Amino acid sequence: MAAGGSGGNSGRTYSFKVVLLGEGCVGKTSLVLRYCENKFNDKHITTLQASFLTKKLNITGKRVNLAIWDTAGQERFHALGPIYYRDSNGAILVYDITDEDSFQKVKNWVKELRKMLGNEICLCIVGNKIDLDKDRHVSVEEAESYAESVGAKHYHTSAKLNKGIEELFLDLCKRMMETAQAEERLKGNGASQSASGRRGVQIVDDEPQATPAGGCCSSG
Amino acid sequence: MVAVEEERMLRLAEQCLERAKSFMGKSTAPLDVSISSSSSPGQSRPHQTAVLPSTSPKKSGHRRVLSDGGGEPSPFLPPEIFQKLQTVESQDTSKRELTPIEQASRLNQKLKANYEARLARLTPGQAYQKTSLTLSLQRQMMENLIIAKARQDALQRKMEERRLRLQEEANRRFAASGAMTAEDQEQRSLYTNVLEYEQDHDWPKLWKAKIKENPDNVTLVPHLVSYLLSQSDHPLVKLLKKHQASRSSHNLLHLVLFICLCEKSVDHTETQRKPTRTVSSSGQSFSTDSSLSHDLHVNYDEDDVEDVEEANPQVTVDRENSFEDLEQFLTQLDWAPPHISTDDTTSDLETKCDHLMLDESHVQELEMRALKEHLKAVVKDIHIALDQLLSLCLLSFECLNTASSKDLCLASIEEAFFMPLWSALLALFRKVNREREQAFEASMKLYRDASPEDVGVTSKLFPQEPCLQGSYPYESAVQELKLILKDCCPQRKLECIVRTLRQICVCAEEYRCLHESNSTPTTAAIGADDLLPILSFVALRSQCPQLVSECAALEEFIHEGYLIGEEGYCLTSMQSALAYVESLHTGGTHLPAQTLI
Numbered sequence: 001m002a003a004g005g006s007g008g009n010s011g012r013t014y015s016f017k018v019v020l021l022g023e024g025c026v027g028k029t030s031l032v033l034r035y036c037e038n039k040f041n042d043k044h045i046t047t048l049q050a051s052f053l054t055k056k057l058n059i060t061g062k063r064v065n066l067a068i069w070d071t072a073g074q075e076r077f078h079a080l081g082p083i084y085y086r087d088s089n090g091a092i093l094v095y096d097i098t099d100e101d102s103f104q105k106v107k108n109w110v111k112e113l114r115k116m117l118g119n120e121i122c123l124c125i126v127g128n129k130i131d132l133d134k135d136r137h138v139s140v141e142e143a144e145s146y147a148e149s150v151g152a153k154h155y156h157t158s159a160k161l162n163k164g165i166e167e168l169f170l171d172l173c174k175r176m177m178e179t180a181q182a183e184e185r186l187k188g189n190g191a192s193q194s195a196s197g198r199r200g201v202q203i204v205d206d207e208p209q210a211t212p213a214g215g216c217c218s219s220g
Numbered sequence: 221m222v223a224v225e226e227e228r229m230l231r232l233a234e235q236c237l238e239r240a241k242s243f244m245g246k247s248t249a250p251l252d253v254s255i256s257s258s259s260s261p262g263q264s265r266p267h268q269t270a271v272l273p274s275t276s277p278k279k280s281g282h283r284r285v286l287s288d289g290g291g292e293p294s295p296f297l298p299p300e301i302f303q304k305l306q307t308v309e310s311q312d313t314s315k316r317e318l319t320p321i322e323q324a325s326r327l328n329q330k331l332k333a334n335y336e337a338r339l340a341r342l343t344p345g346q347a348y349q350k351t352s353l354t355l356s357l358q359r360q361m362m363e364n365l366i367i368a369k370a371r372q373d374a375l376q377r378k379m380e381e382r383r384l385r386l387q388e389e390a391n392r393r394f395a396a397s398g399a400m401t402a403e404d405q406e407q408r409s410l411y412t413n414v415l416e417y418e419q420d421h422d423w424p425k426l427w428k429a430k431i432k433e434n435p436d437n438v439t440l441v442p443h444l445v446s447y448l449l450s451q452s453d454h455p456l457v458k459l460l461k462k463h464q465a466s467r468s469s470h471n472l473l474h475l476v477l478f479i480c481l482c483e484k485s486v487d488h489t490e491t492q493r494k495p496t497r498t499v500s501s502s503g504q505s506f507s508t509d510s511s512l513s514h515d516l517h518v519n520y521d522e523d524d525v526e527d528v529e530e531a532n533p534q535v536t537v538d539r540e541n542s543f544e545d546l547e548q549f550l551t552q553l554d555w556a557p558p559h560i561s562t563d564d565t566t567s568d569l570e571t572k573c574d575h576l577m578l579d580e581s582h583v584q585e586l587e588m589r590a591l592k593e594h595l596k597a598v599v600k601d602i603h604i605a606l607d608q609l610l611s612l613c614l615l616s617f618e619c620l621n622t623a624s625s626k627d628l629c630l631a632s633i634e635e636a637f638f639m640p641l642w643s644a645l646l647a648l649f650r651k652v653n654r655e656r657e658q659a660f661e662a663s664m665k666l667y668r669d670a671s672p673e674d675v676g677v678t679s680k681l682f683p684q685e686p687c688l689q690g691s692y693p694y695e696s697a698v699q700e701l702k703l704i705l706k707d708c709c710p711q712r713k714l715e716c717i718v719r720t721l722r723q724i725c726v727c728a729e730e731y732r733c734l735h736e737s738n739s740t741p742t743t744a745a746i747g748a749d750d751l752l753p754i755l756s757f758v759a760l761r762s763q764c765p766q767l768v769s770e771c772a773a774l775e776e777f778i779h780e781g782y783l784i785g786e787e788g789y790c791l792t793s794m795q796s797a798l799a800y801v802e803s804l805h806t807g808g809t810h811l812p813a814q815t816l817i
Contacts (some may be wrong), residue, residue, distance in 0.1 A: 017784045020748075029747035047722045049729070049745035054540040070748035072796070074676065077752055080796040083302050087783065 013063040016176045019085040021109045022094030023102040024073040027128045030159035031094060032068050037171050048214075057173060064173050073105075082116055089176045090122040092168070093152075095143075097127045098135040103143065110150050120183070122175045124153035124168060131158040230347035236354040237339075240332075320375065324368030328361045386415040407611065413455035414616045423447070424616065431619040441625045444617065445632035456612050460633075463605040464640060588652070595652050598645070599776045602637075609633050627781055634777075635709040642708040649769040656772075656802055657765040663804035669758050675755040675760065675804070680735050681728045681746070693731065694754060697723040698761045704770060710777040713770060718790045724754050748793070755797040760804075768802070771795050 022028040029050040036053040050070060057064040071077075071084045085091060093109050095102040107124055113121055125147045140156075147154035151191060153171065157164035252644055318326070335357040341351055354742055390412040418424045427444050434440060610630050614621045620629050638645075650657065667674065671695050672682040682693040701720040707713045728746050759767060782788050 015784055024749055029745065029749070032747075033745060047725065048751075048786060048789070049725045050787055051721075051725075051751045051793070054785075067789075069789055069792075070751075072748045072752040074749065074752075076676070077796060077800060078685040080799055083792050083795055 009088070014177055014179075014180060015065045016089040016173070017068070017087060018068050018090040018092060018172065018176075019088045020068055020070045020092050020094065021081075021085075021106075022073055022092075022100075022126075022128075023096075023105045024075070026094045026096040026099070026102050027159050028073075028092075028094040029070065031092075031126070031128060031157060031165060032070065034101060034159045034162055035165050036068070055169075057170075059170070059173055059177065062177065064177070066169070066173065070087045081112060085113060085117065085121075088117065088121055089179070090124065090172050092124045092126055094126045094128050095138065096129050097138050097143075097156075098129060099134050100137045103127075103138045107146070110152065114150070120153065120179060122172060122179060123147075123150065124155060124172050125152045126157055126168060128157050128159060130156045130163060131161050166207060223541035226347055229351050233347060233351040233354050236351070236358065237310070240354070240358065266314060278703065316372050320368040321365075327364050331357060331360055331364075370715055382419065382735045383412075383416065386412050386419075389415060403608075407608070407615075410455055410459060410612050411615050416476065416610065417454055418616075421451075423451075428617060428619055431617075435619075441620060441628040442632050444620070445613070445629055448613070448616075449632070449636050456609065456616060459612060460609055460637060463609070464637065503723040591648075591652050598648065602645075602777070606630070606634060606637060609637065627779070630779060631711050634711055634779075638777075646766075646769060646773060649773045650766065653769045654773050656768045659802040659805060660765040660768050660798065663801050664760060664763055664765065666805050670757070670760065672757045673752065675757045675800075677757055678753075681732060681750055681754065684729055692761065694724060694727050694758050694761070697721075697727060697754075697758045701762045701767075703756055703766065705766065707766065710774050710778065713774055714778060714782065714787045714791060717771075717774075717788055717794050721751070721755065721790045724751065724758060728754060752793060752797055755793055756800045759794070759797050759801050767794075768798055771798060 018026050020032055032053055033050050036055050052070065053068045055068070057066060057067040066096075069084055069088075071081060091113055093106045095106045110123060110125070113123065125143065127140075127143055144154045153167045155164055155171075157168060159165065169205075298438075335353060339350060339354060340749060390408045427447070431437075431444065448454060449460070452458060594697055610633055612628070613633060614626065614631055620626060673679060697720050700716065700723050704713050704716040704720075707716060723748055727751065771791065774791055776796065778788065
């Protein structure tokens with residue numbers, strides 16, 4: 001739950017980690033690819049393809065670096081979730097609106113995330129594949145009221161039609177910035193920079209009064 | 221009248237020249253005067269300075285100089301005197317810069333050469349000019365020496381004042397941090413050393429200027445740090461060596477602690493009037509440990525420990541401390557309820573050594589707890605040491621105190637720090653992670669000939685038809701991963717893991733294209749759903765249980781800045797894949813995820 005801010009000074013950059021959770025076929029890979037590359041189906045994406053993506057943003061004059069961590073949706077990897085989402089600033093929980101089961105999985109993750117990370121993590125519950133609305137199995141009301149009940153925000157997206165994705169990430173970023181700023185205020189004017197760091201290297205960073213006289217040897 | 225005057229002048233000039241020549245070959249006795257104090261016998265300099273100003277082009281003055289003659293100090297210092305000078309001022313031996321007296325002598329030699337050249341050009345009729353040249357040479361040379369002497373004295377005084385001044389500067393520098401802790405104090409004195417070093421050496425200044433000129437040239441930073449680390453007398457390098465020495469003694473301590481623990485637990489059980497065990501049986505229980513303990517014994521044979529202890533009193537001190545720690549540790553245990561663990565790791569252990577009695581597994585548990593505690597302490601120490609090294613480095617070179625330079629700086633320091641330590645450190649990690657490695661090994665054997673499909677890789681992401689002879693899917697990634705054992709620094713190992721994952725993506729892409737060649741491309745890129753099963757397959761095929769410990773160590777030493785990025789992601793994925801592999805031999809019913817958090 002590192003505030004993710006590097007440094008506390010004027011030209012600051014926020015660095016946020018966002019985990020992507022969701023069952024196998026809900027389309028989380030397509031969703032994130034759409035966002036980062038705006039390409040639904042591309043052969044050459046990044047070195048780690050869609051599993052790890054980064055995006056640089058500029059929101060109200062503040063620079064934001066987003067690192068999006070995809071996680072494996074399979075049941076057998078679930079026990080390893082915690083090592084993925086520790087220190088996350090945000091989580092995107094994706095379900096397929098045509099698949100009731102995938103929505104149940106989202107509920108499990110929400111419980112887990114709240115248990116492990118408390119309220120500092122910004123949760124987004126995303127109903128994907130709204131292009132298939134005729135086959136909808138998860139009702140909008142149910143999903144939205146559930147999201148509200150757990151302090152999460154609900155979004156409707158379609159990776160295929162590129163709908164709602166930009167809004168989802170922008171909104172998440174703003175919320176994460178607010179959380180980080182609130183946390184900073186709590187800490188008190190960023191006086192304690194390295195609160196969560198395992199290694200708090202603190203360098204006294206004041207200007208040197210006088211650089212060592214450049215050589216008394218040559219002066220006479 | 222004029223002719224007589226001319227003749228006299230000529231003679232005078234000749235005498236002067238003669239004298240100048242005779243100075244050159246003169247004994248060293250009067251020369252020492254010029255170096256040592258002014259209270260030397262004979263011609264003290266103040267006397268001469270009183271005389272010399274009057275030797276201006278007035279004729280009367282010429283005579284006085286002549287009559288004054290005798291053994292004034294020679295303006296030239298023969299080479300042997302130079303050497304003497306340099307050895308006397310031993311603090312300047314490493315310095316390239318000349319002392320003021322040396323400079324003056326060089327200057328005087330030049331003047332002399334100049335004078336001789338001009339003299340040779342003079343026609344015999346210009347005797348007056350010759351005289352005046354000679355005299356002005358003498359005067360200049362004398363003045364040079366006197367000035368040099370004064371400067372030398374001033375320098376000496378300054379050198380004495382310097383330490384004090386630097387100390388104050390270091391104090392000022394650290395004053396902002398408020399209350400002084402022991403660490404601050406240490407840092408302060410280290411910084412004083414750095415300042416002092418920089419006064420004696422020019423290269424830090426040159427490097428600082430270079431970096432200032434090219435602030436965007438990131439390649440300079442590693443160069444600077446590696447240059448810095450090659451300067452064995454720099455305080456930073458001394459500190460590094462000190463830390464490394466204490467780390468390796470730490471590891472020896474671990475072995476010593478291990479041995480004491482055997483003996484102690486025997487005493488412990490005897491006083492409790494439990495079934496007594498002989499020392500030999502406890503020895504046996506430890507010798508049945510896995511091959512890991514053998515590794516350790518290869519590295520640190522018991523005899524070696526004795527040898528090192530004799531050679532290095534530091535270790536003996538550590539040993540005493542360890543006894544104290546141990547004592548405390550055991551007294552705590554006396555009051556603890558009988559520690560019979562019910563988790564399956566113990567049962568696993570018991571089936572393996574079922575011939576041992578319960579309290580022997582209890583001893584093993586104690587051993588593991590002690591080891592874990594010890595490992596924790598070692599890791600913490602290393603972080604402290606690295607922090608200290610980095611901050612000293614940044615103090616020495618403020619120009620490096622930018623986000624990107626700092627990372628590069630730390631990477632270079634880490635590399636130098638871990639290089640000689642990694643194998644010993646890893647031995648410790650392997651000991652602590654023994655059970656996990658054993659689980660990995662069991663799965664490895666069980667899945668020796670498994671296909672990617674057996675660990676859940678979708679059929680689209682590996683070739684259906686058998687590959688070329690002797691090769692298997694994702695072999696290039698497996699080969700890449702195996703290279704991790706060759707590196708000795710966390711950063712490089714991390715890079716190796718990143719390369720492995722990238723290679724997996726490259727392979728997967730290739731295999732998918734093979735499948736899709738006859739149909740229309742459908743799916744998007746590889747996500748974690750695909751990546752993790754493939755990575756598990758690659759880990760299985762790598763056949764190195766050691767990976768478990770390597771990654772556990774990397775987890776401890778991964779640079780904070782990388783946690784969130786690609787490196788962090790790759791390491792996390794690797795950890796997940798390893799944990800999954802470990803769980804395979806039990807049918808995937810339980811994952812040792814807790815051990816990772």
